[in-house]
Amino acid sequence: MNSEPHPTNPKRVRFVELSAKALRALADGDLAGGSAEAGVALDPHFVGDRARWIFGYRADQLAGDPSAAPWITRAAVSEPDGAVVGDAGFHGPPDEDGMVEVGFTVVPGYRRQGYARAMLRALLVRAAAEPGVRTVRARVSADNTASLATVAGFGFTRVGEQGNERDGLVIVFEVPAEAIETGHPTASADTTAVPVEP
Numbered sequence: 001m002n003s004e005p006h007p008t009n010p011k012r013v014r015f016v017e018l019s020a021k022a023l024r025a026l027a028d029g030d031l032a033g034g035s036a037e038a039g040v041a042l043d044p045h046f047v048g049d050r051a052r053w054i055f056g057y058r059a060d061q062l063a064g065d066p067s068a069a070p071w072i073t074r075a076a077v078s079e080p081d082g083a084v085v086g087d088a089g090f091h092g093p094p095d096e097d098g099m100v101e102v103g104f105t106v107v108p109g110y111r112r113q114g115y116a117r118a119m120l121r122a123l124l125v126r127a128a129a130e131p132g133v134r135t136v137r138a139r140v141s142a143d144n145t146a147s148l149a150t151v152a153g154f155g156f157t158r159v160g161e162q163g164n165e166r167d168g169l170v171i172v173f174e175v176p177a178e179a180i181e182t183g184h185p186t187a188s189a190d191t192t193a194v195p196v197e198p
């Protein structure tokens with residue numbers, strides 16, 4: 001496992017902001033409204049039960065803290081074909097210690113093609129460029145083999161665990177901003193087509 005882009009088929013993604021209105025539409029199960037608001041054709045996975053819950057949570061978060069807008073989840077669009085392949089972002093702005101936590105989901109039909117790595121790489125490129133970010137955290141369920149494989153090789157080290165075997169063990173990984181390893185980001189993560197900055 002490593003963080004280098006796939007040698008023959010590197011994936012590239014750009015991010016499209018999901019406004020509070022788009023998030024609320026998705027939380028309400030309104031795929032057409034969410035897509036219209038986002039300006040891209042979102043996948044039905046964006047209105048699955050879990051996605052609706054998460055987007056509702058993020059909409060509430062934005063209502064309470066509009067400054068979170070540049071940080072939280074965005075739609076990830078594959079380049080150059082334009083397919084919406086997932087969503088990814090940080091859980092919020094850097095906390096008082098300069099920590100941001102990543103989150104990412106790939107639409108089932110696009111899994112195992114390198115998109116999660118491309119999305120995570122793009123998030124890490126951004127985090128490394130943000131003066132306010134000192135540490136990036138990833139929390140991964142111990143039984144989430146795919147996610148464990150995704151975070152491997154970017155410089156993350158295991159710093160702890162949460163929960164328990166019965167309720168589900170979560171492994172906590174962190175990487176200092178200056179130790180992030182993203183390989184050759186321009187080969188697989190286009191963060192310039194739609195800037196992630198506000």
Ligand SMILES: CC(C)(COP(=O)(O)OP(=O)(O)OC[C@H]1O[C@@H](n2cnc3c(N)ncnc32)[C@H](O)[C@@H]1OP(=O)(O)O)[C@@H](O)C(=O)NCCC(=O)NCCS
Pocket residue numbers: 001002103104105106107110111112113114115116117118139140141144145146147149150
């Ligand atoms: C975890 C998830 C994002 C991976 O997305 P993906 O696009 O399939 O991942 P990639 O194709 O970029 O693969 C990344 C690594 O995971 C491995 N992987 C992906 N799916 C796997 C699976 N089902 N079993 C074992 N390994 C898997 C890949 O082989 C690759 O490792 P490698 O570089 O060593 O070969 C996706 O399965 C998903 O959205 N799951 C549900 C949401 C979730 O768990 N999000 C993460 C929360 S922390």
